Amino acid sequence: MAATGFNKQRGITLIGLILVLAILGFLGILGMKIVPTYAEYRAVSSAIVKAKGAGSTxxxxxxxxxxxxxxNYISSISGRDLIISREDGEMQVSFAYEKKIPLFGPASILLEYEGSTAKGGAPKSGKPGQ
Incomplete structure (x- = not known):
């Protein structure tokens, strides 16, 4: 019996594998740089809720x-940077800050974080420094 067709190999080539691994490596490194800043943002959000309950001035x-x-090892923002206002007879605490993550050469990522204890969730008085 004669073979009527060739068996075609399927799979990924070595160059394809290297490209996939490079992309996954880049995404992994990016994730390792972004996750700590997000964790700090969550800590800041929790800290303003706690601070609002702990003080009246x-x-x-x-x-x-x-x-x-x-x-909580929060280094991006301090108490001076908080936006504290009185709305509807209640103190509201807001924050807004930017975190710049250098990647390579002149490339970087800018993350803008903001939050508030107000029901709308956004800072009412704008970002500090603007």
Whole structure:
């Protein structure tokens, strides 16, 4: 019996494998740089809720946040950077900050984080420094 067709091999080539591994490696490194900044953002969000409950004046809220920041290794923002306002007779605490992550050469990623204890969730007074 004669073979009527060739068996075609299917799979990934060595160059394809190298490209896939390079892309996965880049995404892994990117993830390792972004995840800690997101974890810090979550810690900041929790700290402002705790600070709002711990104080009734701007200074008390700032001091409470600074204590939480020290315990939770928050370095991107301090109590001075918080936006504290009174809305509907209640103190609201907001924040907004940017985190720049260098990648390689002149390339970097800019992440903008913001949050608030207000029901709308966004800072009411704008970003600090603007």
């Amino acid at each position: 701007v200074k008390e809220i700032q001091n409470s946040f600074d204590k939480s920041a020290e315990v």
